[in-house]
Amino acid sequence: MKQMIVNCESKFTQMALIEEGKLVEFAAERSQSESLVGSxxxxxxxxxxxxxxxxxxxxxxxxxxxxxxxxxxxxxxxxxxxxxxxxxxxxxxxxxxxxxxxxxxxxxxxxxxxxxYSLPGRWIVYMPIADYVAVSKKVLRENERTRLKILCEQLRFRGEGIIVRTVSQDESTDAIKSDLDLLRQLWSNIQGKAKNAEAPSLLHQDLSIVQRHIRDVLNPTEDELIINNVKEAAVVERYLSEMGQGIHLPVKVHESSESIFKQYGVLEQLDKGLSRKVSLASGGTIVWDHTEALTVVDVNTSKYTGGYNLEETVTLTNIQAAEEIARLIRLRDVGGIIVIDFIDMEQEIHRQNVVEALEAVMKKDRAKSQIVGWTKLGLLELTRKKVREDTSVLLDKTCETCSGTGRITANIIH
The missing domain is CATH 2.40.50.140 (Nucleic acid-binding proteins)
Structure with a gap:
């Protein structure tokens, strides 16, 4: 079960996504200048x-x-x-x-x-001029992949393209066709505006941060949405009704005087998750450092001494760190090149176990990522695609004294 906690303020909207009690995504959007991506x-x-x-x-x-x-x-x-x-x-x-x-x-x-051009819907992504059909790699059953591909080939017009999303598994023909019809109409509206508009001008704005996550993340039969603003709750319910397709996601309005993020434990998890040094349950630690070109993560055993021998202790720490790093990459929305300095392991099978642990958690991340592999120096390289502004822009600012380095020049000249 997932919970989406939405905090609406006058200048921005914040969204926290909790899976099985753990904070896995946090995003913020300025109210006066919404995200450009998709527009x-x-x-x-x-x-x-x-x-x-x-x-x-x-x-x-x-x-x-x-x-x-x-x-x-x-x-x-x-x-x-x-x-x-x-x-x-x-x-x-x-x-x-x-x-x-x-x-x-x-x-x-x-x-x-x-x-x-691409227009994402609940079940598919519509590409008006792509001229091909593709099915999400996360749809693993071959017979279902074949069914979805044949269905979309039959539904699409010549020249149109469709990407079938993972959530379309076992979905009915009517639901997918309804999604396609809505997206075709949206594209037609965009084309109509383009004929009469003077450049430069906005033709279509993508959905708000809340609507995007409802469309892309939440399961209406299992998940929960809590929001602290009555007006925004009404907007969300209207959006849900427009989506149709039998979606009945319950929207709960938070009316307590206590902060919505405090009540649901978001602030505590966010404070820990965004710290430079993050402690693992076992006693190990991971340390984050950012440069303009890449993000570096260092793993240490610290207080953890739990294995039967050194290799086991190191491997268990690295596996636990890999799972936590994958979650925090998604939470921090880290993009670009990421280099992880795991504790040195002697056996290749243990290095493979660490990579598998990292991959298993990163599969839940909607952002495209690729684990490149181990370098000759024993560092693990990966990349992750980033398309939106850093959430940290709304949460912190660079120190004017040290310019974000954490160090200042000592006054040694008198």
Whole structure:
């Protein structure tokens, strides 16, 4: 069972997701400037750079959006030319173009946009010009994968693309068709607005943080949603009714004077989970450090001495650390390159056990990740895709004295 706890404030909305009593996701969104990812814009090309094989597009925000050549070519790889054309052959300065934001403005860079349009629904992701059907790799039963692929091939029009989501397993034809019809209508509305709109302009805003998580995460027959705002609860219930398809997720309004996050233990778990040094139940510790290029995690046995021998003690600590690191990567929404310095193990089978423990928990994460493997120095490398602004931006700020390093220059010159 999962619980989604929503704290609505005047300037932002915060969402905490709890699975089996553990905090696994925390996200925040500014009320006055909601997330750009997933939104559609009619933009104008302001610069074409053949040296970068990219263009910059004005979508009406402070920083122009970045459009790479691969995101202009056909989304179906088999329909792309064998020799990639120059960006100058595809786009011209002043050209108006419909784009979708695929990545937020991060670290001073403008948003990244694409013409590979996609509209996620409850059961499927609709891609109006992709011309292929794919089934989530997390649908493991081969007969069910085949059923879903054949069904969507029958339902789609020529040129359309569909990705079948994991939650579609054992779902009825009517439910999937209803989802597809709604998404087709949404795409038609976007196209209609694009014909009459002046660039730059917003054509379609993606769902709010609460609605996205209801659509993507919650199981209406098992999970629970608690929110501390009556008006927002009504908005959520209206959204649920619009989704249709027999979804009856109960919405509970928190009316106590006590903070909703305090009552449900979110604050305590968040404080521990976002600390630089995190203690494991066994007595071991994991230490987090962030650089501009990567995140480094160090594992230590600390107070744990529980195994029959050193190798067993080390392996048990590493496995427990791997499970906790996977949860905290999702909670902290860490993106980019991640390097984990586990305690040295002598046997290859033990290293494999640690990787399997990490993979098992990371499968629950919706963000795309890849475990690259062990380096010659015994470090484990992985990557995780990040598309939205760091939640930490709303939770903390860089120290003005040490610029986030935790160190200041000693005054040794008199």
């Amino acid at each position: 559609f814009y009619k933009g104008r090309v302001v610069n074409v750079l053949p040296g970068m094989q990219a263009a910059f597009v004005d979508i009406g925000h402070k920083k122009n959006a970045f459009l790479y050549v691969d995101d202009v070519l056909h989304p179906h790889l088999e329909k792309q030319p064998k020799v990639k054309p120059s960006i100058e052959e595809l786009l011209k300065v002043g050209q108006e173009i419909v784009v979708q934001v695929m990545k937020e403005s991060l670290r001073g860079k403008g948003p990244r946009v694409t013409t590979h």
